[in-house]
Amino acid sequence: MLKYISDRAVRIAYCRNHLLETARKNGWLAKAAYYLVLDVDVNANNILTLQNFLTNFEYDLSDWDVMTASQVMGYYDIWALRTKKVVNYDCWKMVGYYRDKLGYCQKSLVERFVLAHKHTIPRDHKLIEVQSAFGGFAVYNTRYLNGCIYSGYEYQDSICEHVPFHECIRRNGGRIFINPKFQNAYSN
Template sequence: MILKEKSNFLIVGTVRNVDKTLELDVNRLTKSIGKTKNLSWFFVESDSDDDTLKILKDLNKKINNFNFISLGNLTNRFEKRTERLAFCRNRYVEEIQKNYPTIDFVIVADLDNLNKKLTETSIDSCFKSTDWDMLSANQNGPYYDIWALRHKTWCPNDCWETFHFYNNFVKDEETNMQNHIYSKMIKIPSNTNWIEVDSAFGGFAIYKRWVFDFGRYNGVNENNNVICEHVHFHKLLKDQGAKLFINPNLINANYTEMTLAIKPKYRNRRRMKNFINSFKSR
């Protein structure tokens, strides 16, 4: 068992246009992590046109060991959203390598009001074993983060690449969406054993510090097509022998924007179409 209260933690993430929810996220994360030896923060901001920078400056004054960097406007430099995300994530990788040598665990969190259901109990469940290098989150609703997922049976390939392939032959995007993306959004009971994966994220993941000496994010492939930046990062970790799991008890949300489209009460064609279009705009 790992003694969380004797360990040093760093929380990292990327932020853009989150002035209404960022402080809520920081407070939730602080409460959910509970007692540690030391807790530090490092956020990477870009492309905000609201008061996100002001909130970051306020948090820097109020919270010990809270740091951030703004990379300004990246949209002119990187056309694709995943490229911008990978660039920002690599900035916190570099920061970890240079300035956080004594950290034991790094938490990568989405900071867009997703992680509403985290609890100290669920995070503590990660530290009952030492035989892991990354543990990622689960949801009470269907598991939503299929693009970041790689599992030899459940999701061995890029779900959006598969979706686009079938669109060449089956001229019904909604059917292809259901067959190749929504069908993989299964519900995982919280008492299920840890699920070993080649990649997963789900909006929240805990890593052992050593993996950041080897991982690097990439948001496009060799053909300059968008890919999920987490998959490339995790491939490099697996090449180093890292053990990656989904921890079903690490619940961070109920339904998300993506899985609401398949919730019976909310299911409709407009939601599904909006989801398809949101990906096309990346």
């Protein structure tokens, strides 16, 4: 089945939904307080430690509903990132639009819409509330997952699968954060 899904985001969404639906059908979500989602390729290193993971629980549990990871050398997951003011758009759609419709240079567009947001977040920085983020690892309070699914497309175009999933969590009243102490990788 997966070899017939050519779009990477749609394929990843299919897999994430399969795991989520399995957890729902088996009653595991109903019994668990938290649901963990991680990309094993990103987290296969010595940066992610138990201590880094446990920093999520140093914060008052009533203050957050989703914690997402950060990286040592600069936050890398800009496609999943959405904020109210700074990154309130799909970075790759912006690159494509300005390149294809207006003829701008691909390199300068990537620098403006992607690389400009790959900041190193100091470990001692406070939690950063966002509309969406992932960073390769997220901890979800299961109370806010009701009715939420991943989708890798929107209006017949590719979209980061985390964005619609996080929109649903926010509609359910959930708050999403990047935890600067929850480091899981170097940025590439």
